[in-house]
Amino acid sequence: MDWSLEPARLLPVAVAAFLYWRRALTLRRRGSPVAGWRQGLFALGLLLFAVAVASPIDRLGEERLFSFHMLQHVLLGDLAPLCVVGGLTGPLLRPLLAVEAVARLRFLVHPLVALPLWTANLFAWHVPAAYEAALGSGGVHALQHLCFFTFGALMWAPVVEILPGPMWFGTGWKLGYIVVVRLLETLLGNVFLWTGTVLYPTYERAERLWGISPLADQGIAGGVMMIEGSLVTIGAIAWLFFRLASEGELRQQLLERGLDPRTVNRAVRYGRAEEL
Helix, strand or coil, X not given: CCCCCCHHHHHHHHHHHHHHHHXXXXXXXXXXXXXXXXXXXXXXXXXXXXXXXXXXXXXXXXXXXXXXXHHHHHHHHHHHHHHHHHCCCHHHHHHHHCCHHHHHHHHHHCHHHHHHHHHHHHHHHCCHHHHHHHHHCHHHHHHHHHHHHHHHHHHHHHHHCCCCCCCCCCHHHHHHHHHHXXXXXXXXXXXXXXXXXXXXXXXXXXXXXXXXXXXXXXXXXXXXXXHHHHHHHHHHHHHHHHHHHHHHHHHHHHHXXXXXXHHHHHHHHCCCHHHC
């Protein structure tokens, strides 16, 4: 199958790339350049998004195999949002946050808001009636993809914390947050692995590809969800543990100099310890 280069699929990627690098260029001219690794992460996120919506994965997932649809969804709802959010900074977002309507939505990245929203979105779209509606309507399918990406970005935002979060939500709490996210995904993945019944009639009626039965296809989809989640979780937890250890050491060094504990905690948390 060929790639689909329809403008409607790739225009959001092009617009996001243009706005991002125009703002990054402005910040560089002002002497506050965006780190190269952040720009690379953002580019990777856009690439993953484009692969998900324009590559043969999209057609295979929509018409033939649930496992490919699941692959598309982990790209759209987990990996691409993680990379995009990781590529952002407060200064990059400042013009957007200056819009009052957008500023009012900042509460959505609070961990106690973002996690329930992400959970509700994940499970609601996998209810057979909702999933079949997305497969049967281009508009509903586009809405499904938009929801996966948006709520995936909201879910990752408190962990990456490009904007200041609640003071209690430090690195230790972020570790627990990630564990809860993966337990929820594991619960859904196990449903696909062990239910013993094909949940989505579209894939039961679809022309068989590579001799994979509908039930085996559904099990593979559950495996895709759980393997991807496990790999991302291992990486995220390793990063957070490393960060927790380095923050503790740096915090202790600054406190021994007699600096204000609240000032120290805030500076260490947001990577501004060198200013002290």
